[in-house]
Amino acid sequence: MKRILGLTSIRSDYDLMSGVYRALHNDPAVDLRLLVSGAHLSPQFGRTVDLIVADGFALLGDVESLISGDSKSSRLKTAANLLNGAIDLVRAYAPDLMIFAGDREDVLVAATIGAFLDIPTVHFFGGDHAADGHVDNPVRHATSKLSTAHFVSIDEHRRRLLSLGESDRRIVVIGSVALDKFASEPPLSKEAVLQDMQAKPHAAEHPLAVLIFHPVDQERARAPSFVRDAVNAMVERGYHVMVGAPNPDPGNNDLVEALRELGQLDQVTYYGNTSRANFVNLMRHASLMIGNSSAGLLEAASVRLPVINIGERQRGRTCGANVLFCDGDRTAIELALDTVRGEAFTAILSGLINPYGDGRSASKAAELLKSTDFRALIKKTEDPIHACQ
Template sequence: MKKILGITSIRSDYDLMSSLYRLLADSTDIEFKLLVSGAHLSQIYGNSVDLIKNDGFDILLTIESLIDSDSRQSRLKTASLFLQNAIDTVAFYQPDLILLAGDREDVIMGALIGGFLEIPTLHFYGGDHTQDGHIDNPVRHATSKLVSAHMVSHEEHRQRLIRIGESPDRIFTIGSIALDRFVQHSPISKSELRRTLGIQKGFKEFALLIFHPVTEEQDSCHLIFRNILNTLKRKGIHTFVSTPNTDPGNKKILHELENYHQDPMFFFFKNFDRDTFLSIFKNSRFIIGNSSAGILESASIPIPAINIGLRQTGRKVNKNVIFCDTSENSILFSIEKVTSASFSASLTEMHNIYGNGDSAPKAFNIIKSLDFKRFLYKKEDPLQQSPEIFHGG
């Protein structure tokens, strides 16, 4: 029986992968377990390990690794705690394959564990690229050089991995697994949402705001967040507002959030169950902030996505996404643009460039059919890559 270990440290990466996790866990010839760490185990960030337990997945180990601080040292310390506490358990369990998703600190630690313990590793969402200066971007690329094989969301991502010296034989283009459950989900109505959440007034129409700090905006992230809230209030748009992720700068945003906590225009939340969150998302007039959900999932509804500031800049996007700067005037102009009849009309029959919601079965079939041990040793010389590959061949 093939043993597969998935690593997850935050609600976002778990949601990206959970549809594949389900296929693996339900397979009779695969033993699938999760190594759970970081924000999943933090009450401040919603204790999302409970969602994993409710989904019925087998947890090999939980690691309380999160250093909840705004300092630049905190993510490095979090990474070191994860590494030291995971090594012996992974070595003892000796999985046949380790699954890694995304670009956070635990992902590159998982790649190092697999490399040094000679366990094949499979990385999802590599080859993507942003121009925001955030450390996650080079972490993603560094992880790609450490892992055994890749499953990417778009042909452009495949080409980028080839450019950094990865062999095409190691790369599988499957689309984004994030879309699988998203596309298949049937949302509850707006009226049912209001009843479930106990909302007595307003929110007959609403937006969704997800905004995270980024390194180059760390000193001003709370001011940007304030500008977004002020503009939404100025336009009279009720909004569901997510708390930020664990990146440095989040405390400033959380403090700013307290100033609006009683404002009836906003409904603040840490974690909803998946059905509630996706129903809010799919019933929203638009999504605003700087979340990857605006880049990936919003086009499958479709609804407009307004990306504010540096985060996500440079990524390949669908035509429903617009970028703006962080001033109230720019945010106001963007809201007025995406809520116009002409913009809405332009999104009809739009196809999401990141897939159709059938990526998890593709990944599952590849995992079932391949022996990833043949990808373990990376002997290729990047100088010997065929030049024509770089032109889409």
């Protein structure tokens, strides 16, 4: 039996990988365990470890790593706590393989543990890149350099890893495993979803807009005004706005305060966190997604949902024609809203295909994770000088 350890620290990376985890969990030839840390264990961020337990996955353990200090140093301290708390758990389990996804500090920790404990690792979603200058970009690339192998979404990401000196034999273009949930989650009615999410009365009578806005250091002072202007502009146009919680990065305190304040409006529901089934069906029933979440760029095209990305976060990333980028001032947001509601933009959505895949990647990934001899790849002897020649 192959022992595979998944590491997850936040709702977003768990949601990305849940289809892979399910396929591995259902395979009798695999012993899958999850090591849970970070925001998953924090009541402030919804204690989303409960969703993992409800999904039936076996936990190797949990590490209470999150320093919710709303400062730049808090992310470093969180990473240090995870490194210190996870080493002995991983060493004792002695997995045949570790898997992790994305670009947060916890994946850098995971890749470091694998490298130093001589455990093969597979990094999902490597090779992506945004032009926003956020620290997540170099963290993603550094994680890739420490990882044994890479399951990437599109060929552009493969080419970027090649340019970083990674060998082509380590890279598999698998499509985005985050999209499988749109094929696997059963449909729920708009009314049932809103009731379960405790939406405001009469929300179902309005077109729905999903707002998710994460803090970005260079926009920290302006973020509350961004979301206030966005919500007010949408309410004026008749939307009921469903507001998700931001991630725990520096700047989230002021942002959460603004979002909770907006949640007092009759036309706004602050739901914070919700189940995967609810979120998938909310996207199916929504008329708009707005904010700066990666779900807008990577996933919304699967349900032909128009997206307005506000501010600097996510700029430069590959996305479908359903995504419109705008600045954070009220005038820019109103212009973007009027554009996505127009006939020309609506016509674009009718033939939209998600550039990140067709929703059939998780089972492929799980089979490769089970059958590939990653131990044979663990020694990274390639010289980056010659990698692109």
